[in-house]
Amino acid sequence: MLTRQYLASNPQKFLPLPSEWLSKENKMGFAGTHRWFLKLSDKQAAMPQYRLDWKEFAWALFQLHGKTASRKFHEWRTAFAEKNQPLLNLFLATVANQCYWLADDITPTLTIV
Secondary structure (H helix, E strand, O other), rough: HHHHHHHHHHOOOOOHHHHOOOOOOOOOOOOOOOOOHHHHHHHHOOOOOOHHHHHHHHHHHHOOOOHHHHHHHHHHHHHHHHHHHHHHHHHHHHHHHHHHHOOOOEEEEEEOO
C-alpha cells in the first residue's frame, strides 16, 4: 500500500523487475519501504484513525484463511463497496491473484469458440 501510494503520487517513478524489487540487498526496493512503515506506525500510534482503511485492508486479507474465509470475503467485499471503491477494486484483485497463485493446479486453459 505504501509503494502504491508513492507511485500514484510520483507518476514518473516505476518499479523494477520483481527479482530486483524484492531482493533484500536492494535498499531502494521493498527493503527500503521499512522506514516508510515505521513512520506510518508512529503516525497511527499518535492518531489511531490515520490510514485506518489500510489497516482494515490488511486485516481483511489476513481473515481470508480457514473455514470462515468465504463468509469473511463477502463481509469485506460489502464493507469496501459501501465506503471505498478503489480499495474494493484492490481487494478483489488481490484476492483473485492470491487464489490463482495458491491453487494446486495452475493450468491455463484456452477455449476456442
